[in-house]
Amino acid sequence: MNFLEKIFEYPHRVKILKGIIYAVMVVLVILDFFIHRHHEFFFWDKIPGFSSVYGFISCVLIIVVSKVLGKWWLQKGEDYYD
Amino acid sequence: MPDWVHPAAILILGSVLVPFFKGRVKKVYLLVLPALAFLSVLTMSEGTYGVYHFLGQEITFGRVDKLSLAFAYIFTIVSFIGMCYGLHVREDGHHIASLVYAGSAMGVVFAGDFLTLLVFWEFLAFSSVFLILYRRTRAANNAAFRYILVHAFSGVCLMGGIFLQYTQTHSLAFNLVDLSGLAGGLIITSFIINAAVPPLGAWLPDAYPEATVTGAVFMTAFTTKSAVYVLARGFAGAEILIWLGTIMAVYGVVYAVLENDTRRLLAYHIVSQVGYMVAAVGIGTEMAVNGATAHAFAHILYKALLFMGAGSVLYMTGRSKLTELGGVYKTMPITFMLYMVGGFAISSVPLFSGFVSKSIVVSAAAESHLPWVWLFLTLASAGTFLHTGLKLPYFMFMAKDAGIKAKEPPTNMLVGMGLAAFLCIFIGVYPKFLYNLLPYAIDYRPYTPEHVVWTLEILLLTWLGFYIYIKKLGGESTISLDTDWFYRKGARHFMWVADRAIAAADTVVGEGYKTVVLASSIRTASGSLKFDLGIIDGMVNGVASTVLNLSSRMRRVQTGQLQHYAVAIMIGLFVLLNVVFFLL
Structure with missing residues (x-):
């Protein structure tokens, strides 16, 4: 059993890992309120936590839009070209 | 010792001797060639070398400046890494193809x-096709055939563009190209085909996953990135590239959601990543061209690493579909961790190379006040982490255990991956190394608190999205329609209707072309110019009739014939190159 398995094969350890990730997320957004910005090119550069919101929206948009396109149009059986 | 040795001469001429060595000596020799090429780049100083006069035209083999040096460094480095990864390959032809390609x-x-x-440009296409053919499967043969057709078309476009350009300007110098005329249009078309810009880029995700395990590693590095280089050289600041590149970045990400084949998913992410570079070339400011170069440099390393990782899994398990993989990290932990270095690098996680290169491109878009470009490139960035950093490793290495009994790949493969992984981290930790190689002076600091926090927020929330949708993101046993449909399916429908008509048109066009173009060129040419045009023309005709010929036999050509045919062209081009090298 390698050391990666010692983490990923135990649900309670994976749970701790997830807890850490959530905590870091919160800390980052809080930090974002206090960080001095050197560059402000767009209006959203001033909004604390904007990149969290935008990152999440991007991710969900990519998944949903692609899946819809795939189901309705792009995805075909593996033997489509044979 | 001459003051300038062309690294291409080392690699291409050196490859001829490969079959004469055996065993351990051969392995050493295979590594010495790219190492020598790297040394020759390292010892070069800027200037113009290898200038010959070819029937009144100036031919320049060695334009050495910061831009060409940056690409030369990374091309020789990745050749070495790729060779190391492919040392176990038995076929000499495979090694020769890799070396000639590099x-x-x-x-x-x-x-x-x-x-x-x-x-x-032609060499690039005809040497790389062997890296697909050596896979020796029917699917690979067919993909190789489509690959060479598309690249022959790219070659014809370039040749036509050069021909027109020459008749207008009487110069063959390769500098910024005027985009307004047909000549510029043809040249840029050729370049964006090789850069895999949609809708002309479907050849890439079609062919790369069918290539051999090691061949694909070479292919990820050279064709698209040399296209980025020539775009930066010839079309920096062409606005159309900004939009094409931005579309490209998102396009690749959308297809990656639907993809089940591991290496095809990665291939779609090449399209996405090259989109950043194309957009940066289009923006065209000093910072943007720096960004394109830096991103190409970093990208070549991590993409090679990712292909080596997925290739190792394919090599050891014989499987490349997410639906058939899972749980491999237990038996291949080193491969998994090396893959993850590549995954973090492409996702621009701080301390990895993508973080210090991609951000230059995104910042260049901000400084040029392009909000939509910025938003889409950032969206694509989230998509990159979603697929290459999360979905692919999760479903390939972890997820449900598919019960595969695998082992770590041979040592040389691990070493190749290790070298690439080391450089991914080294550049991420010490970006000055990369920044010193860029074409323009750069004052860019990636590690500011705002940038680190901003990036981490995007990454972690992307992880949250992945975690929420994880059940829907597993591979599905489907394939996705891309623009290759037009020549795979559309052409078949079309030919079924008009087989005879095409055959007839083929003859007419072929004959007409010969009569009109040859006759007119003979008429207009005189003295040395006549000979010069004759050569260019002959090449135009050669490739044009090649395409016509091939297209009429699209469904009928046997594999063996294609191979023989490609060999003949390789030999022809090789002879031509030798002539150019030695007789001028």
Whole structure:
């Protein structure tokens, strides 16, 4: 059993890992309120936590839009070209 | 010792001797060639070398400046890494193809005129096709066939563009190209085909996953990135590239959601990543061109690493579909961790190379006040982490255990991956190394608190999205329609209707072309110019009739014939190159 398995094969350890990730997320957004910005090119550069919101929206948009396109149009059986 | 040795000469001429060595000596020799090429780049100083007069035209083999040097460094480095990864391959032909392919890329990078560029451009296509053919499967043969058709078309476009350009300007010098005329249009078309810009880029995700495990590693590095280089050289600041590149970045990400084949998913992410570079070239400011170069440099390393990782899994398990993989990290932990270095690098996680290169491109978009470009590139960035950093490793290495009994790949493969992984981290930790190689002076600091926090927020929330949708993101046993449909399916429908008509048109067009173009060129040409045009023309005709010929036999050509045919062209081009090298 390698050391990666010692983490990923135990649900309670994976749970701790997830807890850490959530905590870091919160800390980052809080930090974002206090960080001095050197560059402000767009209006959203001033909004604390904007990149969290935008990152999440991007991710969900990519998944949903692609899946819809795939189901309705792009995805075909593996033997489509044979 | 001459003051300038062309690295292409080392790689291409050196490859001829490969079959004469055996065993351990051969392995050493295979590593010495790219190492020597790297040394020759390292010892070069800026200037113009290898200038010959070819029937009244100036031919420049060695335009050495910061831009060409940056690409030359990374091309020789990745050749070494790729060779190391592929040392166990038994076929000499495979090694020769890899070396000639790498050498051609070097030739493109240092070409100072269009004729030299054209020769190496064709070499690039005809050497790389062998890396697909050596897979020796029916699917690979078919993909190789489509690959060479598309690249022959790219070659014809370039040749036509050069021909027109020459008749207008009487110069073959390769500098910024005027985009307003047909000549510029044809040249940029050829370049964006090789850069895999949609809708002309479907050849890439079609062919790369069918290539051999090691061949694909070479392919990820050279064709698209040499296209980025020539775009930066010829079309920096062309606005259309901003939009094409931005669309490209998102396009690749959308297809990656639907993809089940591991290496095809990665291939779609090449399209996405090259989109950043194309957009940066289109923005065209000093910072943007720096960004394109830096991103190409970093990208070549991590993409090679990712292909090596997925290739190792394919090599050891014989499987490349997410639906058939899972749980491999237990038996291949080193491969998994090395893959993850590549995954973090492409996702621009701080301390990895993508973080210090991609951000230059995104910042250049901000400084040029392009909000939509910025938003879409950032969206694509989230998509990159979602697929290459989360979905692919999760479903390939972890997820449900598919019960595969696998082992770590051979040592040479691990070493190749290790070298690439080391450089991914090294550049991420010490970006000055990369920034010193860029074409323009740069004052960019990636590690500011705002940038680190901003990036981490995007990454972690992307992880949250992945975690929420994880059940829907597993591989599905489907394939996805791309623009290759037009020549795979559309052409078949079309030919079924009009087989005879096409055959007839083929003859008419072929004959007409010969009569009109040859006759007119003979009429207009005189003295040395006549001979010059004759050569260019002959090449135009050669490739044009090649395409016509091939297209009429699209469904009928046997594999063996294609191979023989490609061999003949390789030999022909090789002879031509030798002539150019020695007789001029």
